[in-house]
Amino acid sequence: MIRRIIAAGAASLALAAPAGAQSMSGMNMPGMTMPSTKAPSESTKAVPAKAARASTKGRRGTRSRNAHRNVKHSGSAPIATHPMPGMNPNAMNMSDGQSMPGMAMPSSGAPATPGAAPMHDMGHGQMQGSMGGTTMVAAPSGTDLPAGSAPPPMPPVNHYADRTYGHDAMEHGRSVMMRDEGGQLYHQVMFNLAEFQAHEGRNGYRWDGEAWIGGDRDRLVVKSEGEGTFHEGVDSAELQALYSRAVGPYFNLQAGIRHDFQPKPSRTYATLGFEGLAPFQFETEGAVFLSEKGDVLGRLEGWYDERLTQHLVLQPRVEFNLSAQNVPEDRYGSGLVDAELGLRLRYEIRREFAPYVGVSWQRKAGRTADYARADGKDTGGPSFVAGMRFWF
Numbered sequence: 001m002i003r004r005i006i007a008a009g010a011a012s013l014a015l016a017a018p019a020g021a022q023s024m025s026g027m028n029m030p031g032m033t034m035p036s037t038k039a040p041s042e043s044t045k046a047v048p049a050k051a052a053r054a055s056t057k058g059r060r061g062t063r064s065r066n067a068h069r070n071v072k073h074s075g076s077a078p079i080a081t082h083p084m085p086g087m088n089p090n091a092m093n094m095s096d097g098q099s100m101p102g103m104a105m106p107s108s109g110a111p112a113t114p115g116a117a118p119m120h121d122m123g124h125g126q127m128q129g130s131m132g133g134t135t136m137v138a139a140p141s142g143t144d145l146p147a148g149s150a151p152p153p154m155p156p157v158n159h160y161a162d163r164t165y166g167h168d169a170m171e172h173g174r175s176v177m178m179r180d181e182g183g184q185l186y187h188q189v190m191f192n193l194a195e196f197q198a199h200e201g202r203n204g205y206r207w208d209g210e211a212w213i214g215g216d217r218d219r220l221v222v223k224s225e226g227e228g229t230f231h232e233g234v235d236s237a238e239l240q241a242l243y244s245r246a247v248g249p250y251f252n253l254q255a256g257i258r259h260d261f262q263p264k265p266s267r268t269y270a271t272l273g274f275e276g277l278a279p280f281q282f283e284t285e286g287a288v289f290l291s292e293k294g295d296v297l298g299r300l301e302g303w304y305d306e307r308l309t310q311h312l313v314l315q316p317r318v319e320f321n322l323s324a325q326n327v328p329e330d331r332y333g334s335g336l337v338d339a340e341l342g343l344r345l346r347y348e349i350r351r352e353f354a355p356y357v358g359v360s361w362q363r364k365a366g367r368t369a370d371y372a373r374a375d376g377k378d379t380g381g382p383s384f385v386a387g388m389r390f391w392f
Contacts (some may be wrong), residue, residue: 012131121231188391189391190391193209194387194388195385220243222239224238226238236260237260240259240271265297284301286300287299297323300320303318304316312345313345324334326367332367334367338368339362343358346357354389
């Protein structure tokens with residue numbers, strides 16, 4: 001019985017021994033020291049031939065039963081691969097600070113191979129490795145190259161067609177294109193106000209319009225405005241001729257002359273002003289006038305188009321006229337000369353043609369009102385207006 005037990009144990013040891021030694025000599029992974037092959041220990045030496053023959057003679061069934069019994073008691077499946085000598089296959093943990101038994105992993109701060117840079121110090125395009133004792137280092141490239149003193153490359157040409165057809169030929173073609181697409185002359189005539197005014201006790205009329213011709217930046221502008229009373233003639237009338245220069249995407253700076261035909265005596269003024277689109281879509285105009293006698297006047301006006309529908313537009317409007325001094329011959333007083341507040345509702349049959357109705361309130365102020373009372377004239381008040389806004 002004792003002999004059978006010894007023979008079965010020897011057979012189990014013989015099955016666990018490596019069938020063929022796998023050697024990794026001649027292969028050296030960077031940063032890893034492979035254990036040297038040692039002679040098998042006493043526990044793994046082959047059993048005597050006599051015991052082996054005794055164990056295999058007519059006892060194959062016993063060996064199978066013993067192997068099945070060993071697997072059942074151990075609770076794990078037999079290992080199919082043979083471990084390297086000195087390595088525990090069930091204890092392979094590669095986390096930081098640990099290494100596989102029998103292998104020395106390099107620390108993060110020291111090079112894995114003498115003379116090689118650590119992994120974290122390698123730049124783009126650099127990689128160092130070792131195979132069979134040969135060290136390979138990739139050449140630096142890109143940002144890993146040292147700084148030099150060579151001139152920078154020439155910037156790309158904006159007009160690629162110049163490379164084929166020449167700069168002079170393409171410059172002529174571009175000038176023709178700009179003239180056809182953006183360098184043309186434009187013109188417009190617009191009357192923002194052309195209306196009948198129904199005052200209490202007397203009726204009148206008023207106009208306010210401008211015409212211009214030019215391009216996107218430079219224009220010649222002609223403005224005119226005035227008012228009068230039926231059966232009494234024109235109360236005021238002026239004409240301005242201005243040079244307009246775009247100073248931004250929304251505003252124009254204007255300079256020129258203004259001539260007043262009424263009231264008498266007529267006056268001529270040097271004019272400096274602006275017009276443009278203020279934030280929130282407010283149309284604005286302003287100007288300062290200097291007469292040949294040294295009188296200084298000012299004007300500021302603005303309006304806003306509130307589109308109620310695609311055709312119905314409500315336009316609030318405000319205008320102030322000012323004077324820097326008293327001008328008795330022109331019946332102007334210093335400060336605020338007069339003010340006008342209006343609200344007009346127009347219907348755009350077409351964008352170029354829109355009748356409107358509304359209300360307007362005008363009032364002379366200060367010394368100007370005193371001059372009007374002395375002359376027996378009205379100082380202002382509310383009025384009903386109806387007119388036409390058109391442009392072409």
